[in-house]
Amino acid sequence: MNDMLNTKPELSLDEAGALLAQHFGLKGTLVPLDSERDQNFKVTADDGRTFILKIINAAEPAVESDFQTALLKHIGENAGDLPVPHLHPTLSSASLAETTSARGAAHRLRLVSWVPGVPLAQSDRSEAALESLGRMLGRFDASLRGFMHPGALRDLDWDIRKAGRSADRLHHVADESDRALLGRFLARFEEQVSPRFATLRASIIHNDANDWNILVDPDNRDRISGIIDLGDALYAPVIAEVAIAAAYAGLDHPDPIGAAAAIARGFHGEYPLLEEEIDLLFDLIAMRLVTSVTISASRRTHAGDNPYLAISERPAWTLLRKLDAMQPRFATAILRHACGFEAVRGARAASAWIEQNRKSLLPLLGRPAATYRADLVPYGDPAHPMTVSSAEARPHDAQFIWEEHCRKTGVELGIGPWGEARTVYSGEMFVSRLIDDARRTRHLGLDLFMAAGTKLYAPLAATVVSVEVEREPLGYGCLIALRHEPANCPPFLTLWGHLAHEAVGRLKAGDRLEAGALVGEMGMPEENGGWAPHLHLQISTDTDLSATEILGVGEERYLDVWAELFPDPSLFAGIAEEFFKCSGRSHEEIVRLRKALLLPNLSISYDKPIKFVRGEGVWLIDDRGRAYLDCFNNVCHIGHAHPAVVEAMALQAAALNTNTRYLHDNIVAYAERLTATMPKELAVAGFVNSGSEANGLALRLMRTHTGRENAIVLDWAYHGTTQELIDISAYKFRRKGGKGQKPHVHVATVPDSYHAPADWPVEEHGKRFAESVAELIAAMKAKGEAPGFFLAESIPSVAGQVFLPDGYLKEVYRMVREAGGVCIADEVQVGFGRVGSHWWAFETQGVVPDIVTMGKPIGNGHPLAAVVTSREIASSFNNGMEFFNTFGGNPVSCAVGLAVLDVMERQELRRNAFEIGNYLVAAFRKMQMRYDVIGDVRGLGLFLGIELVSDRRTKAPATEIARAVCNGARQRGVLMGTEGPHDNVLKMRPPMIFSKRDADHLIAVLDETFLAVAAGGA
Known part of the structure; x- marks a missing residue:
């Protein structure tokens, strides 16, 4: 460096002007510019153009000045639109001129175009400006891909790969604590960063994007208008370009990691970075600063105070102390997120796994959390009485307030949501380490409030990572960290805070907990940090964080980053998303509109x-x-919103839906599958839209086959909504609003064994109850009439879940058929395998009906119903009148029906x-x-x-x-x-x-x- 200072050119304005005219044929006004080792002049030519004349230090090796020349030529030829200095040739069309100083030193001269703009150092460094800087550097470095020159391989202390040399300069730093701070960064660098340089992408980079070398548009301070001073360019890791710019941008910036993130985001948009590069960025930013302050300290030792050398030392030390106070993994998460990567590898996959597998997770509480009467605990309101945080408050006050609240409201579970803004976090511990004059106010866990002693269970198998006790007021109390490693999912941690201390003696690191195992109990206020009894549950997708490093409260600015690192555990805990967002009309409005x-x-x-x-x-x-x-709505036979049914419905609806007058595979495929579940005598199907339509069609079939109307039905039966079905449903016509029993309707006693006369032997219940039907048939015969049909649910439902006594249907079917009637089984509620032992409830009675009707479960909520009958009755129905139902048997409905059968069989x-x-x-x-x-x-x-x-x-x-x-x-x-x-x-x-x-x-x-x-x- 002393050689550089001794050989620095010292030309007067007149001498420089003469050289400008001699070698470049230009005249104009020259103004000196500051420079550490060369001599620079701003030239305003007489023709209005502006240039920079550089008189190069005589000690600079020729290979380096040749490198500068080649670099500028390459940019001019391959990225002429880049706002950087461009070469102006000499009168002899050379790139450089030469001169000898009065002291006999040989200097080279270079003339380049002036890049207009205001130094970034004199601007506000807005986020938009920093992102624009990143884009400009990305364009610059992208233009140099494939370019190489021997001068780019020079040995410079400012090469980020040589940052470890700072250890040799530590003795120049006077303060012991400052040396220790630098030592921590150097240790991380040697252990975690330096060994990885060999695997990083490298290229020629600017290498000195400080805020005096970056220009902004004076008319738009959010736009970078140029990059100047390419004197430190060299071959180095690509990510070093971002690190160096971020190090300077972070000086005196209230949010240095945010500034770095903006630069990285812009650079990534022009020159895509790799995850492994971004993972080193935090340390490289720090090491640029370590290099700067140690070089500055070394130069002061050798040259005394030098304002130019020390100009950025104070803010560099300030920024180093900020970085030292940060958790590097949080800073890296912010930088990764800025470039569109996961905040930590596997974060999104872990969250997706929880979303996809939430149904299989076991309850965290005694029963599924979503089944409790729950209410929001508004910790966002600092005056809320559930918060006991003052020094004067007694711990038991919190528990009393919570229990009193539950008693008055009927609430069983209080919920403090993820992401809630909480001004209650007022202690010194909640001051941000990322942003100046900011606080951490956003809750990054889920709070579940119940009584002290409430047991808490692992929804998923886990290994205990740690069990510890925080005894500080407003701390976690007993704190447990679990590691979960489900198949096909990146591992993740769960944090369980504010627990009773009993877990300390029961669990230890390394213990294995199976799903459903006890984790702990909600602690009393005196052992949970002084809070109302509750669980603080948190997920961390970063498994390298210890329990105490997991951030329970975060900055609002980085909530999107925290959402990946510490995702909302509501689904893990079994809380339905609807708890947090109520939509649509109010109950009262809907009732009024109904x-x-x-x-x-x-x-x-x-x-x-x-x-x-x-x-x-x-x-x-x-x-x-x-x-x-x-346990009531049997329409959704295989479960609400079954994905197989939804998919089948959507796919077919997207392809075609029409009526049965056209050919389609689905209707015959479904008829084949459906009739295959029936006795062989029942082989012909008809499709409609509801159980009522199915029973109505059954009556039409009966009439054309028998020519009769007389009905035998059971008391308290219900068969549908149409008038003809209400007329044969005692449950309807005998109650308020009904018109009473019609002459053609004959009501038999409900064969309810529980209410059978006490003197009836149990084995005779079926025969005895069948006598009621025999009496009705006899009464009809006495009037010269005969039954047309007997219709009954195979298990009377509305009548009170009545299971028919053994032999009842055999006896009744025999009598009805002997009288010339047909037997209809209503399986709308009890069919499709609901009884388990058989597909159809009538099979439990050992009978084969003439007609079977079905609805409700057949389509799992989709409007689909069917009638299945014998070929004989179907032939009678084919009397010349067309049977047509616009929607019955359409391709979509049949696709749904097939899906239901598939699921029934597969599962x-x-x-x-x-x-x-x-x-x-x-x-x-x-x-x-x-x-x-x-x-x-x-x-x-x-x-x-x-x-x-x-x-x-x-x-x-x-x-x-x-x-x-x-x-x-x-x-x-x-x-x-x-x-x-x-x-x-x-x-x-x-x-x-x-x-x-x-x-x-x-x-x-x-x-x-x-x-x-x-x-x-x-």
């Missing part, structure tokens, strides 16, 4: 109606995010219904032993009933108790109904995918509800 716009006798379930917005499997989710276990749902049904019946019978109100338990497969009585001896109906149990179950998140003439039978028909876990939940809720009702509540 009354104004719809038929007034369209009923609404429950005194307090539910607005469902989504169905998923066995669950229905309301507009407030509460999930209800659906063996009949077997599942049989096994889970037996499990539930056994559990209900155990309940019957505990609760006298349970008079009878009946069920087969997933068609279940519990009859409630006020006296087991008299079997008097307990209607009010049944209603209370039904409402109590609803309050606890389980949907069921009541049926029977006295509405005293609990009716359950859950989807066929009902699992043992679902069954256990139903059992627990029923048990809890019976206990509450017995105690006088609900």
Whole structure:
């Protein structure tokens, strides 16, 4: 460096002007410019053009000045539009001229174009300007790809790869703590960065994009207008260009990582960076600063104070201290995110896995979290009484406030959402280490508030990473970190804070927890940091962070980055997304509009109606995010919104939907599949849109075959909504609004064994109840008439889940057929494998009907229904009158029907219904032993009933108790109904995918509800 200073040119203005005229043929005004080792002049030529005349230091090797010349020529020839200095040739068309100073030193001269603009150092360095800088550097470096020159391989301390040399200059730094700070960066550099240089992309780069070498447009300070001073260009890692620019841009910047991110984003847009390059950027920024301050300290030692050398030292030290206080992984996450990469590798895949597999996760609480009556705990409001943060507050105040809140509101679960802005975080610990004069206010976990002692379980298998206790006020208390490594998913961590200290003696690092295992309990205020009892649950996709490094609260500016590093754990915890965003009309508005716009006798379930917005499997989710276990709506046979049904419907609808007058594969394929589930006698199908239409078609078939009208039906039966079906449905015509029994309708006794006369032997129930039908046939015969048909549900549903006694249908079918009538089985509610043991409930009676009707479950919610009959009856129906139903049997409906059958068979749902049904019946019978109100338990497969009585001896109906149990179950998140003439039978028909876990939940809720009702509540 001393040689450079001794050989620095010192020409006067006149001498420089003379050289300009001699070698370049230009005259004009010259103004000296600052330079450390060369001599530069701004030239305003007489013709108005502006240039820079550089008199090159005599000590500079020729190879370096040749490199500069070649570099400028390459840019001029390959990127002439780049706003950088461009060569102006000498009068002899050379790139350089030569002169000898009065001291005999040989100097070279170069004339380049002037690049207009204002130095970035004199601008505000807006984010837009820094991104523009990144784009300009990206263009510059991209233009140099493939260019090489021996002069680019020079040995410079400013080469980022040589930053380790700073260790040799540490002794020039006087302050011990400052040396230690630099030592930490140097250690990271030697261990984590330097070994990776050999694998990085390298090219010729500018290497000195400081804010005096970068120009902005004076008319648009957000746009970079030029890059000057290519004197430090060399062959180096590409990422060094970004690091150097970011190091200078971060000086005195309130958000240095944000500044670096803007530059990286711009550079990446022009010259795409690689993930492994960005992962080193934080350390390279720091090492440029380490190089700067150690070189400055060394030069002061040798040359004394030099304002030019020390001009950026103070802000460099300030920035180094900021970087030292940061978590490098957070800074790197911000830089990666700025370039469109994941904040950490695997982050998005882990979040996607949780989204895709959330249904298989076990409940974190005693039951699925979405089933609790939940409310928002507004920690965003600093005055909210749930926050106990003052030094004067007693820890038990928090618990008391929470319990009192729940008692008054009926809330079981309080939820503090991810991302919420919380001004309650006021301590020194929440000051941002990334942004000057900023605080961390955004909650990066999920808070679940319940009573102290509430047990918490692992939704997913895990390994314990750490168990520790933070004893500081407003800390985590007992804190557990778990590592999850599910198949086909990057590993991720979960953090469980504010727990009871009992876990410390029970768990240790390395322990394996299976899914469903106990993690811990919600702690009391005196052991959880002084908060109301709750769990702070957090996910970290960065598994290299320790529990205490995981950021529980983050800066709002980087919330999108934190969302990848610490994604919302709501789905992991089982909270429905609807809890956080309520959409659509209010309940009150919908009720008002229903009354104004719809038929007034369209009923609404429950005194307090539910607005469902989504169905998923066995669950229905309301507009407030509460999930209800659906044990009632048997329409969605294989579960709400089954993906196979949705896909089949969408694909066929996107291709074609038309009517049955045209040929299509689906209708014959479905008819073939459907009839294959039936006895061989039932071989002909007809398709309609609803169970009512199916029963209506069955009556048409019957009439054309028999020529008769007389109907035999069961008491309290219901078969559809059309008038002719209401006329044969005692449930309708005998109740309010009904017109009574028509002459052609004959009502038989419901064959309910539970209410059979006590003196009837059980083995004779079927025959005895069939006598009611025999009497009706005899009465018709006495009047010279005969039955046209017998129609019954194979398991009467509205009548109270009544299971027909053995032999009943055999006897009835025999009598009806002998009288010339046909036998119709209504399987609308009980068919399609619901009984588990058979496809069709009539098969449990060992009979074959003449006509079978089906609806509801056939399309899993899609409007599809069918009739299947014998060839003989079908032939009778073919009497010259066309049968046509516009939508019946259309390609979309048949595609849906096929999908339902596929799922039924593929997932063996009949077997599942049989096994889970037996499990539930056994559990209900155990309940019957505990609760006298349970008079009878009946069920087969997933068609279940519990009859409630006020006296087991008299079997008097307990209607009010049944209603209370039904409402109590609803309050606890389980949907069921009541049926029977006295509405005293609990009716359950859950989807066929009902699992043992679902069954256990139903059992627990029923048990809890019976206990509450017995105690006088609900």
